[in-house]
Amino acid sequence: MRRSLGLLIIPVLSLTLLSGCWNRIELNELAIMVAMGIDKSDDQYVVTAQVVNPGEVAAKSVGAGKTPVSTYQETGSTLLEAIRRVTTIAPRKLYGAHLRVLVIGEELAKEGIGKVLDLLSRDQELRTDYFIVVAKGTKAENILKVLTTLETIPANKLYASLETSEKAWAPTKTITLDELIADLVSKGIQPSITGVQIKGDQKTGESKKNVEQIEPDSLLQYKGISVFKGDKLIGWLSEKESKGFNYTQGKVNSTIVEVPCTEGSEKKVGIELIRTKANLNGTVQNGSPKGTVQIRAEGNVAEVQCKKLDLTKTKTIDQLEKKVEQDIKGTIEAAISKAQEEFEVDMFGFGEAIHRSNPDFWKKVKKDWNQQFVDMPVEVKVDMKIRRIGTIGNSPLNKIK
Amino acid sequence: MRAFLRDEFNTTKIGDNERKSVQGGSMRFTKKSLRRRTKSLSKQKQNNSDSTENNGLNRNLNENIQHVKDKTGNSDDIIVREIHIGQDGNLKAGVLFTEGLIDNVSNQNFILESLMVDIRKADLDTNDSYKQNPLQYFKDSVLTVGDIKDITDYDVLFASLLSGKVIFLLDGFAQGYAIGMKGGKDRGVPEATIENTVRGPKEAYTENLRTNTALLRRKIKDQNLWLESKKIGTVTKTDISIAYMNGIANDKVVDEVRERLDRIEIDSILETGYIEELIQDETYTPFPTIFHTERPDVTAGALLEGRIAIFVDGTPHALLVPALFIQFFQTADDYYQRADITTILRLLRFLGFFIALLAPSLYIAITTFHQEMLPTGLLISLAAQREGVPFPAFIEALMMEVTFEILREAGVRMPKAIGQAISIVGTLVIGTAAVEAGIVSAAMVIVVAITAISSFIISSFNIAISVRMLRFIFMALAASFGLFGIIIGLIALVLHLCSLRSFGVPYMSPFAPFIAEDQKDAFFRFPRWALLSRPRLISQKNVEREDSPKPRPKEQK
Numbered sequence: 001m002r003r004s005l006g007l008l009i010i011p012v013l014s015l016t017l018l019s020g021c022w023n024r025i026e027l028n029e030l031a032i033m034v035a036m037g038i039d040k041s042d043d044q045y046v047v048t049a050q051v052v053n054p055g056e057v058a059a060k061s062v063g064a065g066k067t068p069v070s071t072y073q074e075t076g077s078t079l080l081e082a083i084r085r086v087t088t089i090a091p092r093k094l095y096g097a098h099l100r101v102l103v104i105g106e107e108l109a110k111e112g113i114g115k116v117l118d119l120l121s122r123d124q125e126l127r128t129d130y131f132i133v134v135a136k137g138t139k140a141e142n143i144l145k146v147l148t149t150l151e152t153i154p155a156n157k158l159y160a161s162l163e164t165s166e167k168a169w170a171p172t173k174t175i176t177l178d179e180l181i182a183d184l185v186s187k188g189i190q191p192s193i194t195g196v197q198i199k200g201d202q203k204t205g206e207s208k209k210n211v212e213q214i215e216p217d218s219l220l221q222y223k224g225i226s227v228f229k230g231d232k233l234i235g236w237l238s239e240k241e242s243k244g245f246n247y248t249q250g251k252v253n254s255t256i257v258e259v260p261c262t263e264g265s266e267k268k269v270g271i272e273l274i275r276t277k278a279n280l281n282g283t284v285q286n287g288s289p290k291g292t293v294q295i296r297a298e299g300n301v302a303e304v305q306c307k308k309l310d311l312t313k314t315k316t317i318d319q320l321e322k323k324v325e326q327d328i329k330g331t332i333e334a335a336i337s338k339a340q341e342e343f344e345v346d347m348f349g350f351g352e353a354i355h356r357s358n359p360d361f362w363k364k365v366k367k368d369w370n371q372q373f374v375d376m377p378v379e380v381k382v383d384m385k386i387r388r389i390g391t392i393g394n395s396p397l398n399k400i401k
Numbered sequence: 402m403r404a405f406l407r408d409e410f411n412t413t414k415i416g417d418n419e420r421k422s423v424q425g426g427s428m429r430f431t432k433k434s435l436r437r438r439t440k441s442l443s444k445q446k447q448n449n450s451d452s453t454e455n456n457g458l459n460r461n462l463n464e465n466i467q468h469v470k471d472k473t474g475n476s477d478d479i480i481v482r483e484i485h486i487g488q489d490g491n492l493k494a495g496v497l498f499t500e501g502l503i504d505n506v507s508n509q510n511f512i513l514e515s516l517m518v519d520i521r522k523a524d525l526d527t528n529d530s531y532k533q534n535p536l537q538y539f540k541d542s543v544l545t546v547g548d549i550k551d552i553t554d555y556d557v558l559f560a561s562l563l564s565g566k567v568i569f570l571l572d573g574f575a576q577g578y579a580i581g582m583k584g585g586k587d588r589g590v591p592e593a594t595i596e597n598t599v600r601g602p603k604e605a606y607t608e609n610l611r612t613n614t615a616l617l618r619r620k621i622k623d624q625n626l627w628l629e630s631k632k633i634g635t636v637t638k639t640d641i642s643i644a645y646m647n648g649i650a651n652d653k654v655v656d657e658v659r660e661r662l663d664r665i666e667i668d669s670i671l672e673t674g675y676i677e678e679l680i681q682d683e684t685y686t687p688f689p690t691i692f693h694t695e696r697p698d699v700t701a702g703a704l705l706e707g708r709i710a711i712f713v714d715g716t717p718h719a720l721l722v723p724a725l726f727i728q729f730f731q732t733a734d735d736y737y738q739r740a741d742i743t744t745i746l747r748l749l750r751f752l753g754f755f756i757a758l759l760a761p762s763l764y765i766a767i768t769t770f771h772q773e774m775l776p777t778g779l780l781i782s783l784a785a786q787r788e789g790v791p792f793p794a795f796i797e798a799l800m801m802e803v804t805f806e807i808l809r810e811a812g813v814r815m816p817k818a819i820g821q822a823i824s825i826v827g828t829l830v831i832g833t834a835a836v837e838a839g840i841v842s843a844a845m846v847i848v849v850a851i852t853a854i855s856s857f858i859i860s861s862f863n864i865a866i867s868v869r870m871l872r873f874i875f876m877a878l879a880a881s882f883g884l885f886g887i888i889i890g891l892i893a894l895v896l897h898l899c900s901l902r903s904f905g906v907p908y909m910s911p912f913a914p915f916i917a918e919d920q921k922d923a924f925f926r927f928p929r930w931a932l933l934s935r936p937r938l939i940s941q942k943n944v945e946r947e948d949s950p951k952p953r954p955k956e957q958k
Contacts, residue, residue, distance in 0.1 A: 016881050023883075024769045026794060028787040032780060058785030097773035098780055127773065156777075 031092035034069070035155035037140030038116055039105035044075040045116070047082035048141040049094050050155050057152055067208055068152040071144050079119045096123070099130045100159040102177075103140040103196065109226065109233035114184065117231075121177055128177040131162050134226050134233065136195035143196055146205035146218050158220060162194065165222055170255035171242035172222045184231055187366045188351025191228040192245070195236060197221055229345045229370075237338060244335030247328060248293050248348050250278035257299070259323035261306035270303035271324050271386065282353035284361045291350040291378040293336075295328060301389040307397045311389050325382040332380050339373075346373040456555040462495050462572035468555065469497060469562070479562070486516055487525055492535070493572035502565035504584025511545045512567055512580060519543070536574050544569070548581025560638060583611070590616065591717070595862070596696050600737040605695040610640050610714035613697070617644060617710070620701035625649070631662065639670040640714035644700075649707045649935070649943045654904050658709050658722060673718045676711060680722075682902050687867040690903040692724035699733050707940030723904035723939060727911070727923050729861035730754070740928040747924060753858035757868045760852045761798045762879035762887055764845070768794050770883030786842040795880035797841050801849040802873065804831055809853075906938045 037048035049072045056068045072090045076082030086094055102120070104113055120126055135143045144154065151157035165172045172194045175183075183191035198218055204210055205218030225242040227235050237245060246252050257271045279294040301311060301320070310316050339347055351369045355362040365372050459465050466481055473479050478500045486492040496512060520543055525531050531538040540549060552558050552568070553576050561579035562568050570577040590612065593605035606613045614628055625647040632638045641662065645655055661680040670676060677691045678684075694700055695718050700710050703721045711720040721728075730750045735743045767774050768783060775783065790797065808827040812820055832850075835841045852872070859865045871894070878886035901908035911919030916937050921927040930951050934944045 016877065024793075024880075025772075026787065027768050027772065027780070027784045028790065030772060030784060032777075032784065034777065052781050052784075054781050054785035055788045058782050095772065098777045100777065125773070153781075 025095075029092055030095040031090055032098050033094045033096050034098060034153055035101045035103065035144050035158065036096070036099055037103040037105065037135070037144045038079070038108060039139045039141055040108040040111060041075065044077055045079050045082050045108075046073060046075050046141065047079060047086070048073045048144050049083070049086055049090075050144045051090065051094070052153060065208075067147060069147075069154060071141070073141060079116060080123075096126045099126060100155045101162075102130055102132045103143045103158075104132065104134050104193075105140040106135055106137060106195075106233065107139070109134050109193075109228075112231040113228075113233075114231035117177065117181060117184070121181060131159055131174050131176060132180055132193055133158065133162065133196045133222070134193045136197040136223055136226070136236065138198060138202070142198060142202050143220065146198060146202070146220055147208060147210045147216075148220060149211045149216055152211075154220070158196065161220070162222060166251065167253045168255070170246050170252045171224070171239045173225060173242075173246055173249070173251055184228075186352060187369055188346065188353070188355050188362070189349035190345040190347045190370075191231075192225050192237075192347045193228070194222055195224050195226050197223050227339065227343045227345060227347055229343070234345070235343050237335060240331055241335040241338050244331035244333070245339075245347065247276065247295055247332050248278055248280055248335070250276065250280075252276045252278075256302065257324050257327050259320065259327055261304075261309055265306065267306040268303075269301065269305065269309065269320060269323075271299045271320065272302035273297050273299040274387070275299075280349060280353055282350045282355075282357055284354065284358045289350070289354055289361070289365070289372055289376050291348075291353070291376055293332060293348075293378065293380045295332070295380070295382045295384075297324070297328065297382065297384045298387055299324065299384065300387055304395040304397070307395065309395065311394055317386050317389075321384045321386055324386075325384045328382045328384065329380050332382075333378075336378050336380075340376075341374075344374050345370050350376065350378070458553055458555065458558070458570070458575045458577060460573055460575050462493050462570055465570055465577075466495050466497075469558070472555070472559065482513070484513075484517055486520055488521055495568075495570040495572075497562055497568040497570070498582070499562060499565065501585050502563075503567055503582045507546075507582055507584065508567055512569070512582070515543050515545050536571050536576060539569070539571065540578060544578070544580065546580050546582065550579045550581075552577050552579050560632075564638070564640075587612065593696055596694060596699065596733060596860075598732065598734040598737065601733050602696070602698050604697060606697065606717040606719060608715050608717055610642060610712055613712050613717075613719065614642055614644065616697040617700055617704075620697055621646070621704065626704070629659070633662065633665050633667070633676075634670040635666075635668050637669040637671065641670070641676070642712040642714075644704060644710040644712065644719075646704050646707070649705065649940055650709055651707060651939065651941050654723060654906075654939075655709060657904055658711070662711075670713060671715065673711070673713045673716050673720050676713060677720055682904065686897065686901060687870050688726070688898065688901060688908070689729070689861075689863040689867070690724055690901060690908060692721040692728050692861075693718045693863070694721060695719075696733055702733070702736065706935050707943070723906040724908075725903065725906065725910060725936075725939075726864075726898060726908050729864040730859065731922075732860040735926055740926050743926040744924075747926065750858055750860060751924070753855040754864075754868060757852055757856035757859065757865070758872055759875060759887065760848050760855070761802060761872060762875035763884075764848045765794045765798055765876060766879035766883045766887055769880070783842075783844055786844050789839050790842050791840070793880075794845070795876065797845050798848070798876055799873075801835075801841055801845055802852075802876070805849055805853055806869070910938050911936070 031049075032052045032054070033049045034052055035050035037050075039046040039048070050069050051072060053066055053068055053070055056066050072086045072094075074082050074085040074089065076085055083094055083096075104116070108116070121128070143158075146154060148154045148157040151160055162172055162174055166174050173192070175191075175193055180191055180193070183189050197220075198205065199221040200216070200218035202218060205216070210216050210218055224236045224239060225245060226233050227237060243252070243255065252273065253276075255273050257273060258268045259271065261267045261269055276295060276297040279292075279296075281292045281294070283290050283292070304311070336348070339345060346369060350373060351362070351366070355366075459468070462483075466483070469479070470481065480498055480500050482496040484494050484496065486494050494516065496516070498508065516539075528538070530541070550561070552561060557579065558568055558577065565581075565583040565585065567580040567582045568577055569580060587609045588607045590604050590607055592603045596605075604616060606616065618626065623646070627645060627647045629643045631641050631643075633641050643655070643658060643662070658680070662676070665676070665679050667675070667679070673693055677689075677693070681690050683690060692703070694703075700719050700721065704710060708721050708723065711722070713720075730747060735747065768787075772780055787794075792800070805827075808823060808831070812823050812827075815823055832846050836843045836846055856865045856868055859868070875887060875890050878890045882889070899907070899909050899913045907914060910916060911923055918934060919936050919938075921932055922936070926932075928951075930947070930949045932946065933948075934946050937944065
């Protein structure tokens with residue numbers, strides 16, 4: 001008994017004590033990277049890491065007056081090389097599990113993002129829940145150097161802002177690494193990523209002064225959705241087209257639609273959409289593909305600028321519904337025609353829809369699907385219902401003389 | 402001899418260790434020393450039996466009295482009263498008792514007065530029965546007492562004398578009487594101090610064995626409540642009582658309890674803890690396999706489930722066997738309060754159990770190995786607190802936990818008046834100052850505090866002790882292997898728990914083995930009308946418990 005107990009203790013103790021805390025890293029040995037920017041200069045990748053300065057961010061911070069985040073930048077011919085080289089300038093090793101936002105410079109995006117994504121999805125430390133955005137008209141490093149208010153960590157601002165604007169405004173979309181890679185490898189859909197730009201002066205955004213005034217000189221703003229062909233960026237959709245694109249993807253949770261009170265009138269009625277549902281279908285008719293987009297939307301009357309509109313009549317409501325349907329239809333068609341005529345890529349996923357409905361046909365056309373898509377007729381059907389008109393009936397404007 | 406050795410193992414170990422440390426020689430526990438020890442024990446027994454060889458009472462009263470005086474070393478609490486009985490006073494008698502152990506007033510009224518006053522009125526010379534056998538006459542007609550027993554030898558005489566009986570000896574007879582006249586000071590029935598309840602009786606056990614069994618009798622007025630007594634301890638001769646419900650308790654378990662108690666060969670039993678350590682199933686486990694309680698109602702509830710209670714004279718506790726893991730999470734209040742809140746509170750206790758066991762180790766594992774598991778905001782906040790803390794999380798946790806254990810032990814051992822000072826020093830100085838000095842992080846103080854409070858929520862102090870010990874093992878596992886280590890530790894813990902038995906009943910029942918019908922009173926407590934049966938594995942024969950219908954309004958016609 002004693003002997004076998006002793007024999008048992010030896011391996012147990014040596015296993016626990018000799019292997020000793022392998023992989024252990026204390027919290028204060030981490031450089032928490034919350035945002036990463038990737039640019040390309042010559043043949044080298046330029047990696048910019050936005051690292052949290054925990055002492056400055058925490059709720060009870062003494063506030064030594066330092067910035068809440070710092071950026072470290074290094075170059076390397078591969079991404080990992082650049083990331084590891086950061087240790088020569090930063091005191092701690094970059095820790096990527098809490099990455100919130102990945103910003104890709106527009107130049108790099110135009111050259112192709114495929115190679116960059118390999119490391120990001122291969123490394124076990126990085127999770128796939130961060131958002132990917134493209135720096136519109138600037139370098140990624142510049143985006144990461146702007147200090148923000150309200151959310152003291154700029155990466156959190158980028159993350160939260162994209163999430164809320166997708167929910168409440170519509171012309172932006174969130175995309176995570178796994179979704180992006182799925183879009184990239186599929187022939188029936190082309191990737192699209194929201195753009196982010198600096199509004200205001202970039203230089204002043206870098207200093208703490210930027211957040212010390214009531215109206216910051218420089219802000220980060222999401223603007224438009226980029227269109228990719230393969231892994232290369234080929235162009236941008238305007239705000240209206242981006243919204244149209246998101247309608248087709250069923251990604252519009254809530255947005256505002258403005259319609260004129262009467263034909264040709266300047267005064268408008270604002271409708272708040274509260275729910276939309278999209279049905280994107282691809283069929284084959286007489287050997288050629290045909291796309292349909294069905295939108296079901298619900299909304300409330302949110303704002304009325306005109307005097308004569310009688311909201312108590314169902315007829316008025318019916319008319320408003322018709323106008324909203326027209327508006328949504330126009331927006332979607334604008335996006336589709338832009339994709340068909342200017343970019344000549346299927347960013348909507350009609351290819352995938354046809355793949356699902358008619359796999360045999362898909363096999364024949366998948367090689368040159370983008371050409372097929374350009375000539376494909378797309379039918380847009382919108383069905384809109386107004387549910388409520390808000391807390392007042394007719395506009396008080398009626399009684400103002 | 403071998404079997405005997407094994408039986409003696411537990412008993413002799415303590416004394417043996419002492420002896421070894423005195424010798425200062427090798428600390429190794431060898432069979433040789435065990436054998437030596439056993440020999441000396443049997444020699445001691447021989448000494449005892451030497452005196453029993455020639456221990457019949459003497460016919461001569463003076464010799465008897467002298468013998469008693471010699472053997473007790475003239476102890477002055479042994480009172481020897483020599484009296485002369487009868488009208489002419491030619492009959493010599495002796496009354497012996499230990500002062501403080503007997504009821505003085507009763508002794509005065511019913512023994513001394515009867516012998517010295519009342520008997521003078523009787524005409525002894527003409528009394529036939531007196532003439533035939535004077536000794537028998539005293540028993541039948543003179544001594545106005547209830548409990549009276551014959552004694553013929555010194556062994557019984559001393560045992561009776563020293564356990565609070567009055568000894569009556571008559572000159573010319575090698576026989577005497579031991580008269581039950583126990584009295585003296587005891588504490589009365591106190592209020593429960595450890596197992597507090599909101600509802601339910603407040604009384605608790607006291608140091609007097611008879612008071613304790615009487616408290617139990619008051620709860621269960623049934624002839625099937627059987628009490629068995631024996632004396633354990635070669636020197637202390639402590640009274641032990643086994644109580645069980647005949648017809649409900651499993652006979653095999655009752656036999657097992659008897660057998661294990663009979664195996665005890667020890668000089669003294671001063672507390673239930675002695676018995677507990679000597680009869681438990683498994684010594685090398687941090688978990689208690691015997692339950693103890695200070696409440697008669699808890700004892701009664703346990704007996705009615707088929708358990709067996711062991712009382713030890715001189716301790717205000719009763720041991721209950723077999724004890725199951727789940728039993729340590731049940732309180733008396735559980736059965737007095739409503740079923741719904743009881744269920745919730747029980748789940749809360751289990752939550753407390755896991756927090757007390759795992760909170761520091763989870764904190765260590767997650768902050769040093771699995772930072773990706775934390776939400777980003779929390780990670781940044783924790784990292785900010787750790788900024789400037791010079792120790793690894795494990796050392797930090799260890800420091801705080803050890804500090805807390807020191808405070809807790811100090812709180813228990815301190816005189817009550819100083820206890821408050823300890824808590825002030827503990828909370829203010831150690832907690833706040835350590836954080837402000839930047840030696841530990843604030844989050845760690847929170848973790849240690851919640852761990853401490855959680856360990857107090859567990860109703861039984863016994864199981865909270867196991868958790869306290871295991872917590873450190875889990876912390877070490879977490880520090881070297883992270884969550885992986887914690888999971889391995891938990892698996893080992895569950896395996897160990899499942900291997901335990903308490904008097905033959907699986908410790909983890911009704912979970913392992915899973916008994917569906919016993920779930921009614923495990924994690925959950927079903928309403929009273931649904932508690933239809935006794936725990937399956939404990940009673941085994943008399944399982945039916947009640948036949949009350951579910952209360953509902955009378956049906957309308």
